[in-house]
């Protein structure tokens with residue numbers, strides 16, 4: 305079997321890349337280790353930056369997102385007994401976020417690829433990458449797929465990044481001393497906007513998926529197990545961390561899914577080795593507090609699709625050669641923002657009184673200074689693609 309671009313992983317990065325390449329007349333095959341049902345049901349991100357929404361729209365896969373996604377023009381930072389709204393409409397006019405589940409983006413992309421005759425092979429557990437320097441190929445289930453280039457879009461635990469020989473990549477990493485417990489609950493959201501709440505008991509986040517479904521996250525110990533968290537404990541803790549301002553009451557309801565996520569910052573540089581290009585979580589991870597991971601994956605494949613189009617159009621490798629540097633500028637801005645939001649809002653075991661005072665002072669600054677609030681807002685809604693970030 306032969307294709308132009310062999311794509312490993314059918315997450316948002318791999319699927320969108322395959323679609324963007326198709327729009328440019330470039331052939332690809334996507335190899336995914338899990339089943340279609342599994343990738344369509346996996347509950348993860350929910351916040352789409354303005355630029356992500358625009359990319360999906362321009363690529364003709366934004367119809368359901370426009371109809372069912374929830375545009376938001378602000379978020380609330382809650383701490384010290386008060387809520388503080390960061391108003392995007394005033395601070396970053398014309399830019400907003402859209403709340404739309406990652407698995408819905410994945411469903412939309414799979415449906416469109418298959419309708420366009422795209423090749424996505426699910427349940428392929430044993431993908432291996434070969435000959436990355438020249439004439440690369442993939443093997444799986446006793447078959448061989450020759451390609452011009454390979455796109456490693458297989459997430460943090462995938463096979464692509466580990467296929468790069470030792471010593472090539474520089475790794476930059478930070479682990480955090482906590483994890484996030486996420487739940488979906490069949491209950492209307494308790495507020496119209498997202499609430500990022502810092503409390504003495506730890507961080508909590510109020511989010512949503514639809515007018516009927518709420519999404520919540522709790523900061524929990526890094527070794528927490530879902531068995532430690534029966535429904536009653538989850539609601540008690542959410543109430544303790546979110547019902548911290550007068551008049552706010554959380555509406556409880558049946559919990560329909562739960563998940564635990566480690567909190568990690570990670571960058572592998574460069575994002576290319578020979579004919580292998582890494583994109584999305586395969587190359588970098590951010591803690592979810594800034595809602596950046598999915599958006600970075602989209603930004604990467606947007607750059608990669610343009611670079612491959614230029615290569616196939618004119619034979620020029622200029623954009624492909626610049627791919628890693630181009631992506632890493634935005635990646636590092638998001639790394640900083642995600643680290644900053646995380647340290648601003650979480651409780652650290654090692655926190656001394658001095659550290660807590662600094663956190664409060666910084667939150668006071670962000671919620672009272674137009675300049676500081678704008679910094680948060682413009683990073684949260686996403687910097688323009690052409691800003692050099």
Ligand code: FAD
Nearest residue numbers: 313315316317337349350351458459584585596597598599
């Ligand atoms: P993935 O989604 O991980 O997809 C990789 C795919 O490759 C998977 O389908 C996997 O099964 C497959 N794969 C793995 N190994 C192999 C293999 N060996 N062979 C073949 N296939 C393989 N981001 C945001 O932007 N906004 C948010 O609000 C947000 N919230 C988040 C909340 C949580 C709790 C978590 C955990 C993440 C959140 N993120 C958020 C991050 C976001 O979910 C990820 O950054 C995003 O999924 C990255 O997409 P990807 O396509 O690069 O990788």
Ligand code: DHB
Nearest residue numbers: 349350511592593594595
């Ligand atoms: C959601 C996830 C995030 O990481 C975040 O910062 C905001 C919202 C969500 O899943 O809704």
